[in-house]
Amino acid sequence: MSRKTNHHMTADEFRRYGKEMVDWIADYYEWVETQRVLPDIEPGDIRKSLPEKPPIHGESFDVIMQDVDQFIMPGITHWQSPGFFAYFPSNTSFPSILGEMMSAGLGQQGMSWKTSPATTELETLVMDWLVDMMGLPRSFHSSTNGGGVIQDTASSATLCALLAARERVTGGVGNRSGAPNTLVAYTSDQAHSSVQKSARIAGIGDDRLRLIPSNESFAMDANALQAAIQKDRDDGLTPFFVSATVGTTSSMAMDPILSIIDAAEGCWIHVDAAMAGTAAMCEEFRWIHEGLERADSYCFNPHKWMFTNFDCDCFWVKDKTALVGALSILPEYLRTAEHLSGAAIDYRDWQIPLGRRLRALKLWFVLRHYGQEGLAFHIREHVRLTEHLAQRIGDDLDFHLVVPRTLNLVCFTHQRGDEFTEQLMERLNASGSIYLSHTRLAGTYTIRMCVGGRDMQQRHVDAAWDQVVNTARELSEELANASRSASEIRA
């Protein structure tokens, strides 16, 4: 049967379109800076531009690519633009993109060792490499009772940690309906929403996750944690899980890992360093992980600040037995000799889904292309740019740094208060030149600027700050004019 009559794209066509796609991607990184960061559209606009009816007959890939440019690109928020300061960088890189391409091309399915030995073994190796490169505790290395696995996101890692904790504290009985419903989990009021989501999914109960107050630095108050645990124990409940944060989403606060571990003896301690963890590539920033060797599990996301495209979360546990105990179910059709002998890891038992692609490839490409030196170079540069930005904010009397700058995040307000700060951010985002996001710290509406785009340089940071200052001035003048007009009308 000829390729023409069987509807497949031929290898020759793929060679042509694939190479055009490579150029399209390379071009994208060259022109992204010239685009609005946030698209100027309303909900429904993209959908309206596309045909409602699905195709009966196949279409030319030339037409599909034209449609991408004409109808999809106007709906893209440019996370890879050097004007993107919102949320977290989600920076990617060419080596990572090449890894994702190859992974898609090979079409692996590594649910068991046997179904793709390289998928499993490369993943174990890369996770061990990261232990070395980031100075993580030896107890996370695969040569011990612990080990690492790539998850999609920190949300899933947190859920897996919580399930492993339940397994350990109940000795597996937590999986039976007869188990008393007494488990209590803890995190800070600054922790990521995924901790709440995990507790809800696992049926711990929204009200059995205690949001421990944070101190004036927005770090978890270990004394308050200890008191809460004591009260729960006194009430006959079973404290079992604490999720601590290294670099909170809102303000990059660092929970005191050691004090938390002392306060929560017997609990499974999970440490979520989703964005900040990458900083440990630099020895001078490893203080963020102080005490980690006494924690039970840990995760960070190369897809946030380590040039690896989403999704890629790295998750380690000190006791893999609890994790596998929580998640392993072995039907006949998944039995393999290598599993039954214990000779090989089957990563399906380390995660929520069953299937998994060749996830380690892009991370291996990134680690080898940059080396520890190259990654550390960029982290240092991003931190330097953030320091520079913090300096400029600190020098401007109209603005207030809500917390001291840590790593690659600054949080600030305008002196005119919440409403003004919110209007300022909305106007900045509407300009299209930059994209910032917000949070509330101690009730105050606060703008966050997070540095870390692949191509972000000092000129971008300076231009962004100049724009913040100028826009604030404009807005102040408009308000003054409006107030003058109102007075004149009244007068």
Place this chain on the structure above:
Amino acid sequence: MSRKTNHHMTADEFRRYGKEMVDWIADYYEWVETQRVLPDIEPGDIRKSLPEKPPIHGESFDVIMQDVDQFIMPGITHWQSPGFFAYFPSNTSFPSILGEMMSAGLGQQGMSWKTSPATTELETLVMDWLVDMMGLPRSFHSSTNGGGVIQDTASSATLCALLAARERVTGGVGNRSGAPNTLVAYTSDQAHSSVQKSARIAGIGDDRLRLIPSNESFAMDANALQAAIQKDRDDGLTPFFVSATVGTTSSMAMDPILSIIDAAEGCWIHVDAAMAGTAAMCEEFRWIHEGLERADSYCFNPHKWMFTNFDCDCFWVKDKTALVGALSILPEYLRTAEHLSGAAIDYRDWQIPLGRRLRALKLWFVLRHYGQEGLAFHIREHVRLTEHLAQRIGDDLDFHLVVPRTLNLVCFTHQRGDEFTEQLMERLNASGSIYLSHTRLAGTYTIRMCVGGRDMQQRHVDAAWDQVVNTARELSEELANASRSASEIRA
């Protein structure tokens, strides 16, 4: 700063390596057929061939690519080989690979509508298209109270369905610790292990998932389901969730959706059609979904049998309120005007993780490249090849088809029994020419052959069956010789 000193791969280098990678992938599909399907290695072999120490300095991408060929490829199980008949096809295609490339290149993060409007709106559109293309119930279309979302796997879809069911039956109180621990879920003893995994994760309790017996066709016995539900109600428990299967993993059995719905009134009915669902692209196979319009949720995996590379599971619900209620948590830093006004979908509330990439792109590429016609063409061809294979098995007195062939799966045993059948499969897999997997049906060791590789043609199916027959003959002769030698020694 020049690109050379900043450790990034330059755009020009990416153009070069990217195009080499495109050729590498195209070449792969041209030579994969000549390779052993299962690699001939032991656990640890791949790892041993790679350096234990991570790189301090960056390395040349030429060296990295050489290492892929030399050290990674020997550990690849060739899911894309036309000799792969194990598990499920996991077939991919060039348009899908192009979609994954572009998605990686754009580096989108579509957790909220605003953070990537195109990611959200293209996904909604593609999911609506599939409702039309596969004749799915109108109640799954986004213009109703229902809608669809792309998940990573059917495992995650099942978990989300179960969580939505808990939300609905408890009116949200299921998220509180005070809720009575009385929920009971049901599935058949042939259902995928992910149903058990979901019940365990959600804390329903392993013992509160009833594995309802299946009938002689390995389909769920609806009368037994009704009796189990009645008994649980009589015992003061709360039946709330049934997961039915369209095409079981072991034998492609079809649970009777309508009878199950009648038997389980008031329960949330989830239908898992992970591999088989794709067949509904052809009108003549839509009988597999009979009764689906009365179900509450449904999923199938384009990453199994629809030329879309892993991961890609399509999941629909009839009542999105329950799903979003179960999974939505809204911290300040994720608030957007579009969310608060209800004008836009935020798919983070439809899934376990928070983040999401531009998942719909590859599916959009596949649907447009092939059109319904092109996809239906291949499904029909795969079914025809499977019929042909079943015919050959049925004609051979040494073999027994355990169940009648349905769609693209055959299940067979050798007449000499379990031990012989198992030895036969092991020898076939060790040959490297083909890869089959097994299950147990009614206690009998059974070989499964699943048809659906992208490039699988009749000559591959015939060669595979010839090999099964010849290998069985060899094995029989060896056993006869061994038995003769033993007799001679005794004599």
